[in-house]
Amino acid sequence: MNNQDLFLRDLSVLWHPCTQMKDHETYPIIPIKQGQGVWLDDYDGNRYLDAISSWWVNLFGHANPKINAALKDQLDSLEHVIFAGFTHAPAVELAETLVSVTPEGLGRVFYADNGSSAVEVALKMSFHYWLNEGRQRKTKFITLENSYHGETLGALAVGNVPLYKETYAPLLMDVITVSSPDCYYREAGESWADYSSRQFVHMENALKEHADSVCAVIVEPLVQCAGNMRMYDPVYLKLLRAACDKYQVHLIADEIAVGFGRTGTLFACEQADISPDFMCLSKGLTGGYLPLSAVLTTETIYRAFYDDYRKLTAFLHSHSYTGNALACRAGLTTLEIFRQHNVIEQNKKLTTFIAQSIERFTGHPHVSDVRQTGMIAAIELVKNKQTKEPYPWQERRGLKVYQYALSKGVLLRPLGNVVYFMPPYVINEEQIEFMVEVAWQGVQIATKN
Numbered sequence: 384m385n386n387q388d389l390f391l392r393d394l395s396v397l398w399h400p401c402t403q404m405k406d407h408e409t410y411p412i413i414p415i416k417q418g419q420g421v422w423l424d425d426y427d428g429n430r431y432l433d434a435i436s437s438w439w440v441n442l443f444g445h446a447n448p449k450i451n452a453a454l455k456d457q458l459d460s461l462e463h464v465i466f467a468g469f470t471h472a473p474a475v476e477l478a479e480t481l482v483s484v485t486p487e488g489l490g491r492v493f494y495a496d497n498g499s500s501a502v503e504v505a506l507k508m509s510f511h512y513w514l515n516e517g518r519q520r521k522t523k524f525i526t527l528e529n530s531y532h533g534e535t536l537g538a539l540a541v542g543n544v545p546l547y548k549e550t551y552a553p554l555l556m557d558v559i560t561v562s563s564p565d566c567y568y569r570e571a572g573e574s575w576a577d578y579s580s581r582q583f584v585h586m587e588n589a590l591k592e593h594a595d596s597v598c599a600v601i602v603e604p605l606v607q608c609a610g611n612m613r614m615y616d617p618v619y620l621k622l623l624r625a626a627c628d629k630y631q632v633h634l635i636a637d638e639i640a641v642g643f644g645r646t647g648t649l650f651a652c653e654q655a656d657i658s659p660d661f662m663c664l665s666k667g668l669t670g671g672y673l674p675l676s677a678v679l680t681t682e683t684i685y686r687a688f689y690d691d692y693r694k695l696t697a698f699l700h701s702h703s704y705t706g707n708a709l710a711c712r713a714g715l716t717t718l719e720i721f722r723q724h725n726v727i728e729q730n731k732k733l734t735t736f737i738a739q740s741i742e743r744f745t746g747h748p749h750v751s752d753v754r755q756t757g758m759i760a761a762i763e764l765v766k767n768k769q770t771k772e773p774y775p776w777q778e779r780r781g782l783k784v785y786q787y788a789l790s791k792g793v794l795l796r797p798l799g800n801v802v803y804f805m806p807p808y809v810i811n812e813e814q815i816e817f818m819v820e821v822a823w824q825g826v827q828i829a830t831k832n
């Protein structure tokens with residue numbers, strides 16, 4: 384088997400996610416034979432450093448020995464069982480661990496099987512809670528400009544990235560969209576904290592005006608990942624928590640992308656010292672091995688559904704693979720690795736090293752912003768550094784960086800004109816230097832004329 388064989392067979396039967404398939408008349412799809420640590424190997428003997436953790440899921444490297452061993456062991460006892468009326472040790476132990484490591488007050492775990500489904504669960508639960516409490520008028524959600532929460536219709540409706548949303552607009556529920564705390568737009572010399580708190584006025588106004596009809600506010604804490612890795616200050620989350628309490632509106636923290644150490648703490652909400660009413664987790668939850676998601680919520684919310692069956696207050700939502708045993712075991716092992724290897728502490732050195740390595744981009748004539756929150760770093764390419772005028776999207780500058788980086792052995796996947804790094808935590812300093820050097824060369828080429 385070689386790259387070309389598998390690529391051609393793939394093209395004749397497959398339809399890939401988030402892809403204009405016609406692009407593959409020009410760019411090949413790369414068949415991966417095996418993965419090891421930060422590396423992915425294709426069939427022609429090329430290696431690629433996975434600088435984006437395979438869509439932000441991988442934490443401890445491909446073919447991690449510890450997770451591999453746990454999964455092999457799990458396979459010999461139980462692969463999966465229906466999760467209504469039945470349970471199993473990995474599901475219980477993972478839920479116990481999640482409750483102990485997430486912010487105070489989140490004591491209940493509902494499993495689903497991908498990020499978008501977790502968002503659907505949180506939206507439905509919030510609405511249904513208010514219904515069970517006799518608050519029928521609460522039917523709406525507040526979201527931030529430039530947010531992303533997934534591709535299923537409910538999740539897409541509460542997201543705000545036009546590229547994914549606009550086509551399906553006629554199918555989507557109405558939401559209230561509020562200006563984002565995204566610090567890219569702060570004034571020269573203004574701090575992140577000042578800008579993010581100043582932006583809160585829009586949220587306060589929306590809550591004041593609509594609280595009676597609003598179930599919840601949904602946010603991606605600290606980093607709007609799919610929205611070009613835009614970042615904001617924790618103070619916004621503090622203000623938001625207080626306002627949600629004041630106006631009796633739930634707070635849904637979508638930590639699907641930022642959870643599990645990406646922002647420098649195990650969960651981004653910790654940096655604002657807040658507990659949301661719902662926390663959605665997925666991606667890193669299984670270390671990047673298997674699809675699984677979890678929605679954590681409070682005992683108060685759980686109790687509002689708990690009654691005699693004939694009252695019909697139960698949450699009758701399900702997915703066939705809810706609480707899959709293999710996925711839960713991978714999750715449990717992932718959290719063991721965090722504990723045993725003191726990962727959050729260890730990552731601080733990597734975070735500093737990444738910051739030093741990307742510093743050189745600040746002076747680049749076509750870079751308007753170099754930003755970082757923990758283990759996520761981003762470089763914004765623009766046509767005009769002074770005015771921040773973006774490159775027209777049609778020029779696909781990011782794609783040029785992607786192509787160049789692949790030819791040099793690094794998997795980067797810029798979002799529009801934003802080149803970013805979100806590597807697995809097993810990356811070392813030498814690999815960071817290599818990844819950043821290739822990105823630098825790619826940026827030189829992509830911004831030439």
Ligand code: PMP
Nearest residue numbers: 497498499531532533603639640
């Ligand atoms: N929420 C956020 C913040 C995400 O980044 C994503 C995925 N990129 C999702 C939800 C959706 O997750 P999934 O792709 O697993 O449906």
